[in-house]
Amino acid sequence: MEFILAILIGIFYAAGLYMMLRRSLVKLIIGLILLGNGANLLIFLLGRITKGLPPIISGESPVFLGAYADPIPQALILTAIVISFGLQSFAIVLVKRAYTVVKTDDLDQMNSTDQFS
Amino acid sequence: MKTVILKTASNYLLPLLLLFSFFILLRGHYLPGGGFVGGLIAAIAFVLHAFANGLENTKQLLRIHPGFLMPVGLALALFSGFSPIIFSDLPFMTGIWFPEPLSVVGMVGSALFFDIGVYLVVVGVSLTIIFTITESA
Amino acid sequence: MIQHLVLYPILIQVFLAVVLLFCWRRVHLQKVISVVGSFLSLGIAIWLFINTWNQGTLTIQAGNWEAPFGISFVSDTFAATLVLLTAISGLAVSVFSVGTILPARLKFGYLPIFHFLLLGLNGAFLTGDIFNLYVWFEVIIISSFVLITLGGEKAQLEGALKYFTLNIFASMIFLTAVAVLYGLTGSLNMADLSIKVAAIENRGLVEVTAILFLIGFGIKSALFPLYFWLPASYHTPPPAVSAIFGGLLTKVGVYALIRVFTLIFVGDVFLENVILTIAGLTLISGAIGALVQNNIVKIFSYLIICHIGYVILGLGLASELAIAGAIFYLIHDIIVKTNLFMISGLIYRIKGTFSIRDLGGLYAKYPLLSLLMVIPFFSLVGIPPLSGFWPKLALITESFKVDNYWLIAAVLFATFITFYLIAKIWSEVFWKEGKILPKLHNFRYFEKLKLEKKIQIVGPIVFLALVSLYIGFCAENIQQLALRVAKELLNNQHYIQAVLGNQL
Numbered sequence: 001m002e003f004i005l006a007i008l009i010g011i012f013y014a015a016g017l018y019m020m021l022r023r024s025l026v027k028l029i030i031g032l033i034l035l036g037n038g039a040n041l042l043i044f045l046l047g048r049i050t051k052g053l054p055p056i057i058s059g060e061s062p063v064f065l066g067a068y069a070d071p072i073p074q075a076l077i078l079t080a081i082v083i084s085f086g087l088q089s090f091a092i093v094l095v096k097r098a099y100t101v102v103k104t105d106d107l108d109q110m111n112s113t114d115q116f117s
Numbered sequence: 118m119k120t121v122i123l124k125t126a127s128n129y130l131l132p133l134l135l136l137f138s139f140f141i142l143l144r145g146h147y148l149p150g151g152g153f154v155g156g157l158i159a160a161i162a163f164v165l166h167a168f169a170n171g172l173e174n175t176k177q178l179l180r181i182h183p184g185f186l187m188p189v190g191l192a193l194a195l196f197s198g199f200s201p202i203i204f205s206d207l208p209f210m211t212g213i214w215f216p217e218p219l220s221v222v223g224m225v226g227s228a229l230f231f232d233i234g235v236y237l238v239v240v241g242v243s244l245t246i247i248f249t250i251t252e253s254a
Numbered sequence: 255m256i257q258h259l260v261l262y263p264i265l266i267q268v269f270l271a272v273v274l275l276f277c278w279r280r281v282h283l284q285k286v287i288s289v290v291g292s293f294l295s296l297g298i299a300i301w302l303f304i305n306t307w308n309q310g311t312l313t314i315q316a317g318n319w320e321a322p323f324g325i326s327f328v329s330d331t332f333a334a335t336l337v338l339l340t341a342i343s344g345l346a347v348s349v350f351s352v353g354t355i356l357p358a359r360l361k362f363g364y365l366p367i368f369h370f371l372l373l374g375l376n377g378a379f380l381t382g383d384i385f386n387l388y389v390w391f392e393v394i395i396i397s398s399f400v401l402i403t404l405g406g407e408k409a410q411l412e413g414a415l416k417y418f419t420l421n422i423f424a425s426m427i428f429l430t431a432v433a434v435l436y437g438l439t440g441s442l443n444m445a446d447l448s449i450k451v452a453a454i455e456n457r458g459l460v461e462v463t464a465i466l467f468l469i470g471f472g473i474k475s476a477l478f479p480l481y482f483w484l485p486a487s488y489h490t491p492p493p494a495v496s497a498i499f500g501g502l503l504t505k506v507g508v509y510a511l512i513r514v515f516t517l518i519f520v521g522d523v524f525l526e527n528v529i530l531t532i533a534g535l536t537l538i539s540g541a542i543g544a545l546v547q548n549n550i551v552k553i554f555s556y557l558i559i560c561h562i563g564y565v566i567l568g569l570g571l572a573s574e575l576a577i578a579g580a581i582f583y584l585i586h587d588i589i590v591k592t593n594l595f596m597i598s599g600l601i602y603r604i605k606g607t608f609s610i611r612d613l614g615g616l617y618a619k620y621p622l623l624s625l626l627m628v629i630p631f632f633s634l635v636g637i638p639p640l641s642g643f644w645p646k647l648a649l650i651t652e653s654f655k656v657d658n659y660w661l662i663a664a665v666l667f668a669t670f671i672t673f674y675l676i677a678k679i680w681s682e683v684f685w686k687e688g689k690i691l692p693k694l695h696n697f698r699y700f701e702k703l704k705l706e707k708k709i710q711i712v713g714p715i716v717f718l719a720l721v722s723l724y725i726g727f728c729a730e731n732i733q734q735l736a737l738r739v740a741k742e743l744l745n746n747q748h749y750i751q752a753v754l755g756n757q758l
Contacts, residue, residue: 020423025415032422039429046437072442076385080429082153083392087422089246090399094418096250097403098411110412113486116548188275195268201318202258209261211318 005045012038025095025105032091036084040077047073120169127169134162142236143222143229152232156239163240164247172251183244190237197230259302260314260329260380263337266295267373274366281360285352288365292341292348295372299334299341306334311742311752313382321754322446326382328753332581332739336379336509339585342721343501343592344372346714350596351494353710354603359404359492367404371397371498378506382753384432384518385442387510391428391474395421398503401495402487413487420473420483428470434463435518445753448517448746457522464519468528471514475507477566478535481559485543488558489551489608493599496551500558501592505584508565512580515569516743529570534664537563541671549608550601550683553675554594557634560668561587564649567661571652577740579648582732586633586641586725593630593718600627600711601683603700606691610679615688623712624684629719631680633726635673641725644733 012034019031047070099105138158145151167175201207214226222229270291277283306312311330315321329337348368355364374393381387398421403414436442438459439450454460473480484504488496519525540560547553565587568580598608604620605613617624629640636642646669653661700708725732742748 035426039426043433046433097406098415101408101411113409113413113490188272191272208314208318209258210316
């Protein structure tokens with residue numbers, strides 16, 4: 001399971017970076033989404049996907065130790081998902097506005113702010 | 118999308134989905150669920166209604182601008198965070214609970230109010246975003 | 255009530271933002287609330303600072319969860335100082351925004367978002383939890399995205415896209431780093447991490463994580479090879495927005511770098527060398543970038559990058575005096591950079607352009623205002639006894655101690671170029687014979703504004719100029735503060751003890 005997830009995370013990161021390096025704005029957003037999902041899976045994997053070791057239960061109550069997984073990675077992922085939900089919806093609106101104003105979705109054409117004036 | 122099936126279904130689905138979203142909201146304290154998921158489900162219910170009946174009708178149904186839910190939700194969440202300071206002099210955001218469970222709802226405490234705040238904010242934010250995108254499309 | 259003092263700077267901003275959201279369409283009321291609220295938060299910040307100064311590090315555990323499990327909020331001298339500076343700049347920019355931001359932008363919630371941004375800043379400074387830091391960073395960048403795009407002009411959207419993409423990318427790297435760190439230690443509390451990371455035997459993995467943090471925060475604080483988003487975007491929004499961005503946003507990245515590299519990843523020679531190299535290159539490349547620009551806001555944008563180098567240099571040298579110099583520079587830089595961008599807004603109000611080719615004749619027309627603008631300009635260069643002088647002295651002395659001559663060269667080069675640029679701006683904008691520019695339509699020139707508006711524009715500049723004068727002339731107080739911060743940062747036992755309490 002860990003092995004498959006590790007490979008999957010690698011694919012997510014690679015695909016996300018590749019998409020971010022494209023010139024199209026839409027692909028940029030897809031890249032960001034993939035990267036975000038990769039990061040979430042990474043938290044999931046590194047938070048140990050087995051039961052046991054919840055940090056808030058002390059070692060003296062072994063009954064619960066085996067039954068519960070560490071809840072923190074899930075809380076982290078949920079937070080990260082909520083944040084990326086907000087960011088991605090903002091990104092879509094921004095790209096749409098940029099497309100209607102600049103009239104292109106080619107990032108290479110959007111260089112007017114870098115030019116000398 | 119003006120199909121009769123979707124239109125008829127959405128009229129029944131809206132209350133059902135809203136009810137389901139409340140269920141998810143209340144379930145959230147000990148089991149999977151909570152304000153965020155519940156809020157998203159409620160938002161989906163309205164979006165589905167808007168798909169079937171047009172945006173104007175949904176706005177009439179809502180009466181208030183969804184953006185107004187954001188400050189209301191934030192204020193509720195802030196208040197629930199303050200409640201332990203006000204009522205029992207504990208640190209900010211400590212969970213305080215009523216001693217007896219209510220029927221249907223279960224245990225009621227500051228965490229529930231915080232979640233309701235989150236619920237309102239999520240409904241407000243997602244509906245504002247989606248309505249804005251739909252209007253400008 | 256007093257034990258919640260650490261949270262008040264955060265809570266007042268949430269409260270203000272919520273109240274402002276309720277007054278969505280009543281722009282005039284919003285203006286009043288924002289200014290009054292900014293005064294209040296300045297009062298709270300001073301209160302917090304005095305308490306932290308007198309009682310040492312204050313902590314509070316949110317939700318009454320014990321230290322390594324819940325989220326701790328910590329106010330040591332460093333955090334309290336930055337909260338105070340945020341409140342000072344926030345007050346100035348709030349008044350300046352009220353005076354300069356167009357009603358069209360105010361109607362779309364400029365002021366609530368502005369207070370959300372300050373909320374994020376205060377939260378990021380006060381939190382003691384690395385994931386919570388990530389969340390505050392997201393609060394900051396989401397608010398800054400809205401501020402940078404509000405208005406929706408072509409240049410704004412183009413700049414915003416670059417700003418947006420790279421900042422999100424930085425957040426993803428930061429999140430990845432947090433994930434790896436959690437996998438390594440099973441903790442997120444920074445004080446707890448400090449102990450646990452020191453105990454890890456696989457130093458290679460720790461170093462990789464540290465580099466991930468360096469890249470993530472490096473993009474946010476615009477370090478050498480990662481800064482290209484900054485000059486592409488900072489000149490596009492209105493000057494009030496640029497002022498808060500230029501003064502505080504990059505500094506949060508620097509704050510996080512200093513916090514992480516003095517608390518969690520300590521004493522790694524390789525990392526220190528990397529940071530020193532980056533600092534030198536940032537100084538040189540920022541200075542060279544500023545040389546070729548003709549737009550005053552772009553010049554100031556490159557100068558932000560250049561001057562981040564000084565702070566990072568102090569971090570890399572890692573001796574007590576060097577870190578004190580870095581902290582001193584940070585304090586000076588936040589005030590001066592905020593002021594510079596507000597001044598660029600004032601110049602734009604007077605002349606209707608940012609280009610130094612077209613500007614000119616300001617001194618003949620407004621001699622007193624020009625003299626006011628001299629103060630931040632000369633503080634920026636560090637002409638003694640103004641505020642930029644003292645930290646540079648400390649940094650150069652410390653670089654001599656480690657015999658790192660190319661760093662001294664970089665510091666002097668950057669200072670010299672800054673001096674040259676300020677002289678250039680001074681002669682081109684103030685002394686040069688002014689051109690007669692074509693009048694812009696629908697543009698409210700400074701001379702035609704009402705007295706009330708004029709005060710709202712000039713008042714914050716005077717206020718921040720006075721603060722920089724204080725930093726310069728009462729440098730001893732600031733140096734004492736900076737030394738105390740440096741001591742606390744280098745002896746992180748103090749911080750750990752304050753957070754984890756008697757569990758050690």
